[in-house]
Amino acid sequence: MTKQKxxxxxxxxxxxxxxxxxxxxxxxxxDMFGNPSSISSLGQGAKKGLDEARKKVAELINAERQExxxxxxxxxxxxxxxxxxxxxxxxxxxxxxxxxxxxxxSVVNPVxxxxxxxxxxxxxxxxxxxxxxxNSLENELDxxxxxxxxxxxxxxxxxxEPIKEISRIVHxxxxxxxxxxxxxxxxxxxxxKELGIDLMTISSNDMYGxxxxxALYVKEGVRIEPLIHGGGQEKGIRSGTENVSGIVGFxxxxxVAKQEMKEYGDxxxxxxxxxxxxxxxxxxxxxxxxxxxxRLPDNVSVRYSFIEGESMLLSLEMNGVIASSGSAxxxxxxxxxxxxxxxxxxxxxxxxxxxLTLGKQxxxxxxxxxxxxxxxxxxxxxxxxxxxxxxxxx
Amino acid sequence: MYTDKVMEHFxxxxxxxxxxxxxxVGTVGNPVCGDLMTIYIKVKDNRIAEIKFKTFGxxxxxxxxSMTTELAKGKTLEEAxxxxxxxxxxxxxxxxxxxxxxxxxAADALHAAxxxxxxxxxxxHEVNK
Numbered sequence: 001m002t003k004q005k006x007x008x009x010x011x012x013x014x015x016x017x018x019x020x021x022x023x024x025x026x027x028x029x030x031d032m033f034g035n036p037s038s039i040s041s042l043g044q045g046a047k048k049g050l051d052e053a054r055k056k057v058a059e060l061i062n063a064e065r066q067e068x069x070x071x072x073x074x075x076x077x078x079x080x081x082x083x084x085x086x087x088x089x090x091x092x093x094x095x096x097x098x099x100x101x102x103x104x105x106s107v108v109n110p111v112x113x114x115x116x117x118x119x120x121x122x123x124x125x126x127x128x129x130x131x132x133x134x135n136s137l138e139n140e141l142d143x144x145x146x147x148x149x150x151x152x153x154x155x156x157x158x159x160x161e162p163i164k165e166i167s168r169i170v171h172x173x174x175x176x177x178x179x180x181x182x183x184x185x186x187x188x189x190x191x192x193k194e195l196g197i198d199l200m201t202i203s204s205n206d207m208y209g210x211x212x213x214x215a216l217y218v219k220e221g222v223r224i225e226p227l228i229h230g231g232g233q234e235k236g237i238r239s240g241t242e243n244v245s246g247i248v249g250f251x252x253x254x255x256v257a258k259q260e261m262k263e264y265g266d267x268x269x270x271x272x273x274x275x276x277x278x279x280x281x282x283x284x285x286x287x288x289x290x291x292x293x294x295r296l297p298d299n300v301s302v303r304y305s306f307i308e309g310e311s312m313l314l315s316l317e318m319n320g321v322i323a324s325s326g327s328a329x330x331x332x333x334x335x336x337x338x339x340x341x342x343x344x345x346x347x348x349x350x351x352x353x354x355x356l357t358l359g360k361q362x363x364x365x366x367x368x369x370x371x372x373x374x375x376x377x378x379x380x381x382x383x384x385x386x387x388x389x390x391x392x393x394x
Numbered sequence: 395m396y397t398d399k400v401m402e403h404f405x406x407x408x409x410x411x412x413x414x415x416x417x418x419v420g421t422v423g424n425p426v427c428g429d430l431m432t433i434y435i436k437v438k439d440n441r442i443a444e445i446k447f448k449t450f451g452x453x454x455x456x457x458x459x460s461m462t463t464e465l466a467k468g469k470t471l472e473e474a475x476x477x478x479x480x481x482x483x484x485x486x487x488x489x490x491x492x493x494x495x496x497x498x499x500a501a502d503a504l505h506a507a508x509x510x511x512x513x514x515x516x517x518x519h520e521v522n523k
Contacts, residue, residue, distance in 0.1 A: 306450065307450065308428055308429075308450060308451050308452055308455075309452075310452035310453055311404070311451070311452055311453050311455075311456060314396075314401075314404060314452075314453040318401075318405065336428070346426075347425070347426040347427070347428070348425035348426055348428070351425070351428040383410070384407060384410055384448065384449055384450075384456060385448065385449065385450040386421075386430060386431075386432045386448035386449065386450055387425060387430065387450050
């Protein structure tokens, strides 16, 4: 039952830091420990590291200038800064915020919080693939709408949203578009200028940089209020001495991501499609969650009728495979994933979901191993389940 | 997350399956919540002679079903009715707090199966009278 080497397919939850990133970070934890706000040579060395990182992150997303990148502690802070920052700044203009039913909790909850402070929120529905309904966006958008906040690509089902179209609609009514590109960071090409994005959240760890670093892209001319007040760092938008080594690592990760994105994306897409085929084609009542092609290269989300996700995870782990699930039983709330429910799945279908997210380290051999393993696991759990129809027994 | 005993019962569930002509059947839970359990019993001389289960749910749901059937087998109906959720959890060396409620329903399914058996028998007695 036990396999010596662990097969990790839960990279969306956390990624190892690229060795080249670690190497770039080390000097900033040792010799160049200065405060970038200080004018001493020690401080200026740190500032140089910070500036270079800003340039690399700006290049990754094709920002018009490096000053448009505001460093934060990570994607959750960036989402909060964008949403509350716009709301607090634009209150006089309106109180309506449009978002969708497939957002991450770090967007869901700031928006929910604002509704307790006099703002109004509208949640756009999605189709069965998780793609946002553009007609609803057009209908809901009005002069009172101060912000539209939409995920670039969903972290659970991998679906990539039509950001260019969304941007066109949002700007036709002169509203502001914030895009949460956390899961997409470093995985797929993102050009903020071409797409017409006003604010965008980017994450370091999602591109093999250290945790505790992230950024908010703020287009020139877009005004937001800070969340954290203090010494006026990051153009006054995010005070506090910068996490220099973390940000330098983030910069290096962005540089590597830009250089290797094509090769990395192509390789992961092949592994992803091989895994999706293997996990759905040879097993009856197996389905793909999310869009088949408009999809992040790393994301595989499937569901099996009549069985439950956590028991699949345990069975996989018994065989040395680490994955995750959209099942209630793996969450703190005991509710199945709101993203899966938003795509129209029934509760019992969402409970039967299994998510495998690939990383740089995964191989075709590992993919083949999981494909070989899964039919037996599904068959065993279906034999135990009272919901399994007669024709599947035996 | 789980104790070795829970994992052992998850890997090798005892008394898994159906009884085609049961004396009593109890089902609790709901697939919407992610847990559904059915327990089938055969009763002989007021004792549980045979017991089987079927469960849709997480690892804890499967392990508690398995353990409940182990605890109930051979017991008198009165003894079986005294088996509680807490007994089942304790016999598995404990469950994570979040699993104590929703995934620990098998004792209820057992009680429902006994109730079902008694109701059927009362009807039989009444018919015989």
